[in-house]
Amino acid sequence: MHSFAELKKNLKKDFTGLKKIKVALLGDNATQLLVQALRGEGFVRGIDLEIWEADFNQIAREVLDPASDLYLFKPDIVILFYSTHKLLSTYNKLPTDQYSGLANRQLELVNHIVSALNDKLSCNIIYYNFSEIDDSIFGSYANKLSSSFLFQLRKLNYELMVFASQNSNFFICDLSSVQNHFGKPQLFQPAVYINTEMVLSIYILPEIASRTVDIIAAGSGHFKKCLILDLDNTLWGGIIGDDGLENIQLGSLGIGKAFTEFQYWVKKLQKRGIIIAVCSKNTESIAKEPFEHHPDMILKLEDIAVFVANWENKADNIRKIQTILNIGFDSMVFLDDNPFERNMVRENLPDITVPELPEDPADYLEFLYTLNLFETVSFSGEDSERTKLYQLEAKRSVLQQSFVNEGDYLKSLAMVSLVEPFNKFNTPRVAQLSQRSNQFNLRTIRYTEKDIEAARLNESTFSFTFTLADKFGDNGMICVIILEKEDEQTLFIDTWLMSCRVLKRGMEHFALNTIVHFAKEKGFLYLKGEYIPTAKNEMVKNHYAELGFKQLGVFWILNLNECEEKKNFIIRK
Amino acid sequence: MEKPEILAQLNTIFIDIADNENIRLNEMSSAGNVEGWDSLTHIQLVVAIEKYFKIRFTSKEIQSWKNVGELMDSIAAKVSE
Numbered sequence: 001m002h003s004f005a006e007l008k009k010n011l012k013k014d015f016t017g018l019k020k021i022k023v024a025l026l027g028d029n030a031t032q033l034l035v036q037a038l039r040g041e042g043f044v045r046g047i048d049l050e051i052w053e054a055d056f057n058q059i060a061r062e063v064l065d066p067a068s069d070l071y072l073f074k075p076d077i078v079i080l081f082y083s084t085h086k087l088l089s090t091y092n093k094l095p096t097d098q099y100s101g102l103a104n105r106q107l108e109l110v111n112h113i114v115s116a117l118n119d120k121l122s123c124n125i126i127y128y129n130f131s132e133i134d135d136s137i138f139g140s141y142a143n144k145l146s147s148s149f150l151f152q153l154r155k156l157n158y159e160l161m162v163f164a165s166q167n168s169n170f171f172i173c174d175l176s177s178v179q180n181h182f183g184k185p186q187l188f189q190p191a192v193y194i195n196t197e198m199v200l201s202i203y204i205l206p207e208i209a210s211r212t213v214d215i216i217a218a219g220s221g222h223f224k225k226c227l228i229l230d231l232d233n234t235l236w237g238g239i240i241g242d243d244g245l246e247n248i249q250l251g252s253l254g255i256g257k258a259f260t261e262f263q264y265w266v267k268k269l270q271k272r273g274i275i276i277a278v279c280s281k282n283t284e285s286i287a288k289e290p291f292e293h294h295p296d297m298i299l300k301l302e303d304i305a306v307f308v309a310n311w312e313n314k315a316d317n318i319r320k321i322q323t324i325l326n327i328g329f330d331s332m333v334f335l336d337d338n339p340f341e342r343n344m345v346r347e348n349l350p351d352i353t354v355p356e357l358p359e360d361p362a363d364y365l366e367f368l369y370t371l372n373l374f375e376t377v378s379f380s381g382e383d384s385e386r387t388k389l390y391q392l393e394a395k396r397s398v399l400q401q402s403f404v405n406e407g408d409y410l411k412s413l414a415m416v417s418l419v420e421p422f423n424k425f426n427t428p429r430v431a432q433l434s435q436r437s438n439q440f441n442l443r444t445i446r447y448t449e450k451d452i453e454a455a456r457l458n459e460s461t462f463s464f465t466f467t468l469a470d471k472f473g474d475n476g477m478i479c480v481i482i483l484e485k486e487d488e489q490t491l492f493i494d495t496w497l498m499s500c501r502v503l504k505r506g507m508e509h510f511a512l513n514t515i516v517h518f519a520k521e522k523g524f525l526y527l528k529g530e531y532i533p534t535a536k537n538e539m540v541k542n543h544y545a546e547l548g549f550k551q552l553g554v555f556w557i558l559n560l561n562e563c564e565e566k567k568n569f570i571i572r573k
Numbered sequence: 574m575e576k577p578e579i580l581a582q583l584n585t586i587f588i589d590i591a592d593n594e595n596i597r598l599n600e601m602s603s604a605g606n607v608e609g610w611d612s613l614t615h616i617q618l619v620v621a622i623e624k625y626f627k628i629r630f631t632s633k634e635i636q637s638w639k640n641v642g643e644l645m646d647s648i649a650a651k652v653s654e
Contacts, residue, residue: 005589005621012592032613191632192616202620 001210004033004202007040018048021216024070026054026062027081030197034081037209045217056197057086060109063116077124077216078117079173082106083199084130084153091149099147103156110163114170122451124219124377125170126212129157131179131187168431168449171215171377178207181370214375220446221435224353224374225327227269228318230336231280231287231309235259235266235299237361241286251296258361263298265365270303273383274374275325275390277306279317279334281341284309305390314341315348325390326500328438328536333373337361378432378449382476392472393501410506410569413470417507418573419514422456422463429477430465433497438536440498442529442543447495460485461494462518466511468502468570478502479511483518489525491515496529496543506568512547513566520560529556574652579645586625590617600642626652 023038025031035053042049052073054062059080062070070078091102114125134142135149142148146155157176164170179187182204189201200208217223232239236259237249249256270276276299280287287309291301301307306324308317314336322329329351336342337357346354358367396413403409422430431449438444447455455461466479479502482495493515498507519527529544531537544556548563584598591609604610610618619635622628622644628651638644 004617008592030613033617189620191630191635192620194632195635196612196616198616202617 002041002044002206004037004205007037007044007206007209010040010043011036013043015043015048018043018046019220020048020050021077021220022073022075023049023051023077023079023216024054024073024075025051025079025081026059026070027083028057028059028086029081029083029199030056031081033198033202033205034200034208037205038212041206041209041213042216045213045222047213047217047220049213049216059113063113066120071120075121075123077126077219078121079126079128079212080110080113081128082130084133085193085199087130087153087156088133088135088149091152096147099149099152102149102152103159106156107159107163110160114167118169118450122448122454123169124215124448126173126215127160127164127170128173128175128208129160131175131184168428173208173212173215175208178204178211182207211372214372215377218375218377219435219448221438221444223331223376224274224333225331225436226275226277226305226321226325226333227266228277228279228321228332228334229266230338230341231278231282231290233337233361234335234357235263236290236294236297240290241282245289245294248290248294250290250294253296255361256296258364260296260298262361262364265368267298267303269374270299270387271384272374272379273386275305275327275386276303277321277325278304278308279314279321280309281311281314282309283311302391303387305387313344315345318345318349318352324393326439326503378428378435380428380432382429385476388473389475389501395472396470407569413472413505413569415468415470415505415570416573417469417510417570418467420465422452422465426465426477427452427456430463430480433477433480433499434495437497437499438534439500439539440503441534441537442496442540443494443532444534444537445495455482462491464511464515464518466507466514467573468505468507475499475502479507481511481515483515483527486528488523490528491519491522491524491526493527493529506570508543508547509566509568510570510572513568514572516558516560516563525560527558527560529558530554531556574649576645576649579648579652580641582625583622583641583645583648586618586621590614590621598641600645601640603640622648628652 025035031053035051039049039051052075054070062068087106091099094102110127117123117125130153132150132153138145138148142150145151160172164172187201187204188199192198192201229235237254237256238247240248250259266276288301288307290297291299306321308321310317318334329349333353333355334345335355335357342354342356345352353373355368355371357364400409403412420426427449430452431447434447455463462483464481465477468475468478478499480495480497481493483491484494486492515527529549531541531544533541549556549558580598584596587596587598588594591614593609596607604615619630623630626648628648630647634647638647
């Protein structure tokens with residue numbers, strides 16, 4: 001974690017070329033230093049946060065006045081910071097018979113503010129929940145009394161979670177959890193508050209900034225997708241090659257409990273959709289033994305998407321894992337108990353996150369909890385299927401090697417695709433793909449669930465989602481195209497993105513045929529595409545050229561009367 | 574700790590927080606005659622001074638100093654405790 005002074009120094013650095021995101025910060029407390037910490041932390045993550053700060057305690061005025069500076073600024077993200085101290089001072093002034101209504105009052109306000117924002121902006125909203133203050137009027141009895149401040153505060157934090165679960169663009173930044181971890185004396189300095197109306201200490205600002213930027217970064221496609229694990233003394237105690245199956249520490253043996261609990265954590269990540277890979281210096285058959293035969297192993301071989309155990313160096317092995325999974329190094333986390341291996345990987349692959357695991361395995365979990373490695377802005381049912389999908393991919397590559405002719409191989413897969421416009425059921429997955437896809441993404445415009453809903457209802461927008469299934473299994477939705485009517489003759493390809501899991505299966509041909517048919521039926525003459533380069537989407541630089549589009553300035557045009565059906569082996573369901 | 578030593582250290586902290594290499598403090602320096610010394614800078618200075626000298630100021634003290642001389646008196650008194 002950087003100190004506040006370090007973050008402040010970043011403000012003078014060169015932000016040119018960094019991805020710009022417009023953030024509005026509205027608070028009922030002094031937020032000037034939080035602005036500096038946020039912008040400084042943004043720099044660390046390669047993001048140019050352009051921050052507009054509302055005047056002190058002007059949240060409602062800015063949000064409810066349609067002509068306010070907030071709306072002139074047009075933020076991508078709105079951060080709302082209502083402090084517990086202001087909440088307490090509201091409570092203090094209430095007549096006693098209204099104490100029990102405090103949480104509902106604040107919820108109504110939040111509801112009102114959020115719907116006003118949603119009326120005028122298409123933005124994500126980040127809301128700091130309430131760090132606890134126990135005013136000690138009733139002692140622990142406060143827990144039995146709905147009119148106590150503590151009761152109302154905890155109710156409010158709970159109800160905010162319910163509200164967040166129902167409003168897809170409303171995200172809680174968990175200030176309360178940060179206070180639990182660091183303690184109130186670290187989070188809050190009374191003398192600073194009395195003199196400045198700042199409710200966060202200078203010490204804790206970088207942590208809050210980091211947790212906030214985690215959400216912003218995840219919303220723009222920067223988050224972790226894969227956890228790579230060492231085995232000996234990381235996943236179990238001892239060395240399997242030396243100690244043997246009976247003597248490695250797991251379950252009740254030695255400090256085995258630490259490793260068992262750690263494995264449960266990894267298993268939960270796997271179920272959530274994080275890809276788990278193994279990278280170990282071992283003989284493969286010996287390394288797999290505990291997974292197959294140890295009764296206390298929580299992780300099984302089927303939980304591991306890619307298993308690499310050999311005597312080569314770990315940087316090369318992780319490169320191998322990266323090639324199979326086809327995801328960026330910056331979306332990977334590597335855990336290894338050995339400082340030498342950690343440094344070696346860090347030096348060779350600077351983009352990968354390599355936490356400095358504590359020496360005592362008993363400390364692993366508590367340490368990992370604090371890093372907030374796996375922030376996300378979406379979760380869908382398909383996430384938990386991801387390991388299976390990558391394992392199927394490995395099987396396909398074995399089959400492919402048995403064919404000389406690529407067409408014969410593709411035919412043998414018996415591929416079927418379901419094509420549907422956006423609907424209520426696929427909206428979360430579409431939004432998620434829009435946030436996750438970096439490589440096969442022509443314009444990399446990120447859409448929230450709310451944006452997708454709006455697109456579905458817009459009459460000049462035409463949407464297409466594609467699934468892909470074959471004899472090995474169903475990949476689920478893997479491609480999204482959004483067409484915008486530009487004029488009577490032309491459809492603009494606003495979005496074309498595809499999951500890298502299905503590259504080289506003819507999906508781009510099938511998708512093009514589909515939209516060409518659609519456009520012709522509707523009487524359009526041209527499809528117009530655009531490629532906006534990012535650090536990650538070079539693979540589609542020639543996408544439109546390869547599909548027969550002609551370059552026109554920065555755009556690519558396909559004349560629908562001149563284009564031919566593209567060959568592929570996918571059948572429309 | 575002697576006064577010149579405290580003054581020199583304060584100067585270093587001020588330069589760092591206010592991000593201004595040209596600051597030369599003396600006992601008569603105050604928010605009124607040092608560029609960039611506003612209430613937000615002030616609170617960052619206080620926190621940095623507390624951290625460096627391992628002392629704590631009361632909220633009343635934070636508002637009380639009229640100039641750097643008085644701030645130094647406050648520090649000297651706490652450091653010698």
